[in-house]
Amino acid sequence: MTDTLQTGRAVSRPPDHTGPRPVPFRGGGFRPTTNRWAGALVFVLIVAFVEIGLRAGWISKLTLPLPSDVFATFVQLYESGLLWKHLIPSLTRFVVGATLGALAGIGVGTLIGLFGLARAGLVPLVAALFPVPKIALLPLFVIWFGIGEGSKYALIALGTFTPMVVATYGAVDNVDRTLIRMGQSFGLSWGSIVRKIVLPGAMPGILSGLRIGLAIAIILLVAAEMLGAQYGIGAYILEAGSLYDLERLFAGVVILSVLGVATSAVVAWVERRVLRWRS
């Protein structure tokens, strides 16, 4: 990229010869490139670095677990069947909570987008709710929904709800007004306009809100499982954390991270399918 700089400068100085010479190249660069292999390589390098550092002793054993031990923990977790015992309740909580929260969020967001009254009343409420840390509300959730699954679903749903509301009404607001005007000019009913123009037009925004909502839902798994969960990835991590069992802590964190990356890949896949009409 530095040669852009140099040729750029060269052009701006009058040349000392006047014979025909090629026009210097000064374009290129500034193009996002992707390379999946390099990403994997970086992971491998980091893991190798930590492994060697810990074995050689120039990384303290207190600060990080041996990657190979984390892997062994993971294998053991898998072989003992405990992996599923932890994963299934967590996935259930994630799916139920996030679905409830996302549906409610999309519904409320659409109402806000369509009705001035809902907007005036609810937007400040959602704005006030957004920065409230959900862990702070844990004791209340237990009273409201009990220590069973109810409070966990509710916590995750609440976490998914607020970003979905914000994303949805933003998306509805951003639907091309000429398309709506077109619908009106053809005498479409209000319901038709909402179903056929507003909602599909808001879909890209809703899906990108879903990405954030689901990431937050995964993050809240741990908070949700702080209360009264014996099984679950979050409970596993919390237990490992409170015992300073770094191997298990990392194994759990890796599981959540994989879950997050997988969720985001699923959303990307849905986007590609549902939004095939985009360029």
Place this chain on the structure above:
Amino acid sequence: MTDTLQTGRAVSRPPDHTGPRPVPFRGGGFRPTTNRWAGALVFVLIVAFVEIGLRAGWISKLTLPLPSDVFATFVQLYESGLLWKHLIPSLTRFVVGATLGALAGIGVGTLIGLFGLARAGLVPLVAALFPVPKIALLPLFVIWFGIGEGSKYALIALGTFTPMVVATYGAVDNVDRTLIRMGQSFGLSWGSIVRKIVLPGAMPGILSGLRIGLAIAIILLVAAEMLGAQYGIGAYILEAGSLYDLERLFAGVVILSVLGVATSAVVAWVERRVLRWRS
């Protein structure tokens, strides 16, 4: 809005009379309106509803505190000077942590946006880090940074860092390529293009990422103050939670919520100033 529907239908039926008659109106609606007063009104209504419900007994005292008691708690907090004693450490942690995280995030995001190598190596890393719940890492942070301020700054910085990276490189990617091509066509140096075209062009995206980053930083205050914080809004909320003192819990939550709304207002103000060039 339903009259759109009706007039729309009316137009599509041939009329029975043929004298001159006005073209029916079928536009309007689908315009976002804002009404600050309605928002305030809804707040007042909710607060009044809870207050009356609790006093009359049809809301259980276990589920919510009396709003007037929350207010009294707040006044007492203010008058006793404890408000500042809690607010100042939290604000310090918020400001220091979020600043570190945001600066690092913008820096790394810009590198990813500009250099293919950085992108290939770091994007998967950030994607893997994003869904990791920061509370899960709390024990690790305590080992790395102790239970003092270090681990709190680090936790908040990490929480701000990942969304800032994602927002920044997305914003850099979205900078209008014709502007960059224009810069190259005038022989601008690489540094000039980055400073004068790429970074200002990425500013809207960076600022909207900052909104999310700062909201997360506030949410993480509570997690950060779980370990070893005697003062701080998060510590105050946690203490109130463990004492099941709903008045103080809500007072703390309201403070965080106000902090969040205020932060978002500050970002909006900065956006209006810095992005005055947008329509």
Place this chain on the structure above:
Amino acid sequence: QGRAIKVGALRFTSHAPTFIAMERGYFAEAGLEVEPVFFQAAQPMAVAIAAGDVDYAMTSITGGLISLAQKGAVKVFGGALSEEQGIPGQSILTSGAAMEAGVTSPAGLDGRRWGMTTAGSSFHYMGAKVAEAEGIGLEFVPLQKVPAVIGALRTGQVDAWAIVPHIASGLVASGEVHEIGRIADYLPGYQVTTMFGSTANVADRELTQAWLDAMARAITDYNATMIDRASGEAGVQDMVSLLAPYVYPDRTPEEAAGPIVAGTMRINEGAALNVASVRDQLDWFQSEGLVDASIAFEDLVDTSYVESVGA
């Protein structure tokens, strides 16, 4: 078929009576079908009772418990674990670093950091009482969870802590942490844990009495076997193998035996309640502003079920 109830429990030796009554069928004989609900900490147990998820539980008096009692949600009606001079009760521990800096007794802790889970926990109360007795000042550091306090103590990030003997013995044995005193010396007769339930359940005399009766039988078994050694070593072995799966589910009974025996503390016969100690705890919470000063003793405790001692 018995009446189904849920009992909150921690995986601690101090909850032995619940496990004994379950294993030996005392609950069933009292007409109760008990399902244990395990918690990681005492605090959420009180909230769970208030929420109606759990019927009875046994744990220390905390600020949260008192607040919920004030809201009419829970009530204390019996005592359990007590400090008693002569039996190794809760220990006061100090970190290796503090020891090296010359802290050899609680009196030397002036200005140092005392670990606790949360404000208003029993750790907070004990630290405050020790400080009061020694005339020293302590800085209280909330760390949310017992393991976090242990970690902070081992790495010297807090200087002192008080904890039940089975945990203390393990820590002291590791050599990183040292014992510098006993809580029993500062708080003789300290009512460490109490029995409580939701106000509605406590008002149901028949149910509560049935539960208490079963627990009282288990307490007698426990004290006789573990403290008075009425059945000798064999009895202790039996008891250990009964408790081990509850208290240390991931250890073998042999591994569990040591800490279970070391963790033995007297549990009040007949679930008698040390009213004076409870009153002192309430007074302290109120004087610290941790709970509302208007709470009366009667809001917290129903003394009609068990014998009051120490008053």
Place this chain on the structure above:
Amino acid sequence: MDLRVEGLTHRYGETRVLDDISLEIPAGRIVCVVGPSGCGKSTLLRMLGGLERPERGQVLQVGAPPEGCLNPLTYVFQDFALLPWRDVAGNVRLALEDHRLPDREAIIDDVLARTRLSEFARALPRQLSGGMKQRVAIARALAVRPAVMLMDEPLSALDAQTRELLMDDLIGLWIRERFTAVYVTHNLAEAVRLGHRVVVLSRRPGRVREIVEIDAPLQGRGAMEDVQAHLWGLMRDEARAADAELLT
């Protein structure tokens, strides 16, 4: 069905946009509206179709719309206004879905054939060139058998060559169907090629400056340089002034 505009006046906030516009749009003719940027042409057209309420004055329909007309006043927009998530046939169908029709698909096939789009029925808008997109929009408008077509600069988002081709198409269409239209444009060449009547508006607030009747038949009209020059003479200075105005 004719349209009659009577004393239309409108303001947005403080800005007067239209000032006392009166017009006749006779059935079967194309009325072109030209005027400098921002003089209120689009606003006028929105009022003609009932999408906006004028502050003063009114728009009247005179006579009944023809038999089978589903949407008497139908727009063709500058930016096509196609739903990007529906294919060509789906976009045409949109205009018909709210009506109970026995032969919906037949109508769609018919209008696609008339706009030479039959083979693109399954294509998505993003696959189409600008000219094709506008032909889809015209097909959609034809599908509802409008009494009057309201066209807001329908060609100005297209490149010059495509514009040329579409103009030919529109002329061919008019010759076959004799539709009524109000055609807003900046382009005087278009106005003199397509208009039976050209309404020249002044700068904002738009007033009717002159109405030029063009008698020559649409087929085989040339560039009519004299008429263009006359129109340009009417507008040149105002266009320059409008161009040099700062927007807010």
Place this chain on the structure above:
Amino acid sequence: MDLRVEGLTHRYGETRVLDDISLEIPAGRIVCVVGPSGCGKSTLLRMLGGLERPERGQVLQVGAPPEGCLNPLTYVFQDFALLPWRDVAGNVRLALEDHRLPDREAIIDDVLARTRLSEFARALPRQLSGGMKQRVAIARALAVRPAVMLMDEPLSALDAQTRELLMDDLIGLWIRERFTAVYVTHNLAEAVRLGHRVVVLSRRPGRVREIVEIDAPLQGRGAMEDVQAHLWGLMRDEARAADAELLT
């Protein structure tokens, strides 16, 4: 300074875009390039300015750029490419900031005056009409005293009236300065008004189909309907075919 294009050939992936283009761009003349959509006109222009490397063939500069020339090959883009966060003067300044110049502000004042923008020096792009924006882009191009101006449909984002006005401006500018330019357009009227030479490209892959020399002086040229008709005859069918192609 002349430009000489020799056997330029280019492919994007599988798509052949340009096929063996050879051209001369003599100093002091305006060479217009016309051709149907997607035939590679913009690609050709990018290669002329060194923004893209051709697969085969080359672009040569013949002779030295004039004294004081800061950027011999300077673009004017269709979408103006103004930095929205800089005011008019700031946008012009951008092109000069990487050069050490004693009289930077004087140059800016001068080019703004020449494009009649002096009073808008502090206005932001969003406040300007399209025509004014393009005048800013032209002012910026003039500021670096280019040897050759590369203009990619500079008027096609403007409405017809503004286009008319700017065309007059460009003609006036050329008469005073005799700049060299390659002017890509779809609009044959523009090509015959502005071009000394019109290069007609075929459909993709772009080949030189014909080069039409127009000898009439720029000032006072009419619509030259015969030349336009000739050009349109060359292109009509290809334009129609290009328009009906599905994009991917």
